[in-house]
Amino acid sequence: MTDSSTPEVPAIDYLRISITDRCNLRCVYCMPEEGVKALSHDEILTYEELELLAKAAAASGIERVRLTGGEPLVRKGAPDFVGMLTRIEPRLKVSLTTNGILLARYADELKETGLSRVNISLDTLDPDAYREMTRVGSLDQAIDGIRAAIEAGLEPVKINCVVLKGFNDDPTPFVELAKELPVHVRFIEYMPYFEGPTDKWYVPSDVIRGRLEKLGTVEEVESPEGWGPATYVKLEGSEGKLGFISPVSCHFCPTCNRLRVSSEGTMRTCLFDPDGVDMKKSIRSGAGEQALREIIEEQLERKRLEGHRKPVPGEGRVRDHMSRIGG
Numbered sequence: 001m002t003d004s005s006t007p008e009v010p011a012i013d014y015l016r017i018s019i020t021d022r023c024n025l026r027c028v029y030c031m032p033e034e035g036v037k038a039l040s041h042d043e044i045l046t047y048e049e050l051e052l053l054a055k056a057a058a059a060s061g062i063e064r065v066r067l068t069g070g071e072p073l074v075r076k077g078a079p080d081f082v083g084m085l086t087r088i089e090p091r092l093k094v095s096l097t098t099n100g101i102l103l104a105r106y107a108d109e110l111k112e113t114g115l116s117r118v119n120i121s122l123d124t125l126d127p128d129a130y131r132e133m134t135r136v137g138s139l140d141q142a143i144d145g146i147r148a149a150i151e152a153g154l155e156p157v158k159i160n161c162v163v164l165k166g167f168n169d170d171p172t173p174f175v176e177l178a179k180e181l182p183v184h185v186r187f188i189e190y191m192p193y194f195e196g197p198t199d200k201w202y203v204p205s206d207v208i209r210g211r212l213e214k215l216g217t218v219e220e221v222e223s224p225e226g227w228g229p230a231t232y233v234k235l236e237g238s239e240g241k242l243g244f245i246s247p248v249s250c251h252f253c254p255t256c257n258r259l260r261v262s263s264e265g266t267m268r269t270c271l272f273d274p275d276g277v278d279m280k281k282s283i284r285s286g287a288g289e290q291a292l293r294e295i296i297e298e299q300l301e302r303k304r305l306e307g308h309r310k311p312v313p314g315e316g317r318v319r320d321h322m323s324r325i326g327g
Contacts, residue, residue: 012257012259012303013064013257014064014065014066014258015054015062015065015258016258016259016261017054017067017261018070018262018263019044019047019050019068019070019075019263020071020075021036021038021039021070022038022069022070022071022075023035023069023070023074024071024074024099024101024102024137025101025135025136026134026136027135029162029164029190033135039263039264043264044264045280045283047077047080047081049280050081050261051085051088052288052289053279053292054085054088055088056292056295060293060296061300062259063092063093064094065092065095066096067094067096067097068097071098071099072096073098073101073103073105074102078106079110079112079113082114083113085114086113086115093116094114094115094116095115095116095117096115096117096119097119097121097160098118098119098145099120099121099122099142100145101138101141101142103118103120103144104145107148107149107152107154108148110152111152111153111154116154117155117156117225118149118157119158119160120142120146120157120158121159122146122159123162123164123168124161124168125139125173125177126139126173127139129167129168130142133164133167133168146159155182156224157183158184158185159174159177159183159184159185160188161187161188162190163187163188163190163201163203163208165190165200165202167201171208171211171212171215172211175212175215175238178238178239178240178241178242179237179239180239181239181240182239182240183240184232185240185241186242186244187205187242187243188245189244189246189249190202190248191247191248202248204246204248205244205250209233209244212233216236217235218233218234219234219235220233221233221234221241224241229245229247229252229256230244230245231243231244253270256303259296259299259300259303261279262276264280265278265279265280265283266278266279267279267295267296269302269303269306270303277299279292279295282295
């Protein structure tokens, strides 16, 4: 008999892989100004090791792989690695999350090697605010990356905006962007991953939606593609859709369908999972595809059993940096 009080977890078919902990930005909510000590070359999984892991994951039912970082495009050979993954089997869809700084350089090559689409992290459209938030970044380079992704056909192009109180909590500039370009903007609630006051930057999604409703008629619409944690609306006159990702005010743990692998090879069922499995140790001890598949399927089952649980802020969080886990 099934416990009706426990929500049913969907098919877990999505794997996020952090291919590097390095980043070319220093965003204020992500890392200190001086950055964090980077992992050595030997500490991160090679592309061949990641390919083996992805083959085992695909055999275990994973149908979508998203490459993250850090910033994945700072790792040499990232487009070639996309090609390695897309050749595993036709049904495996490969996507990328990037800050867009290097995307204009690589968009066409990524498309040619089989990348299906991109999510671009962009928290403000004001050049001075962008520089303040990223500490080292150029808004023009990020915008060039967005345009290059559109021209290359990496659709749908989604913009991820982490909303910070008093800094970028006016959605108007992004509404204008969605009117100008065929992009889908998702407003993401700031999630207090590390220690500290939870309300320093936090703005509930309902607040942003209320501000959107003052700008025009808002209509509920479906997601641009597949499952995701975002709910979407369309504002009259906009080219793209506007979404809300609400991990704090409306947590989506019961419907999460993803596993994640950190850049040093730890597989976790959740950002807050303190009991990750060391896949690197298994691979470098000689585990083949079948042995890795057995480990992955154990983690899939653990995910199914844990899927309804909501992490408690401040409890059980991973003692690792977000740039290594993959955000």
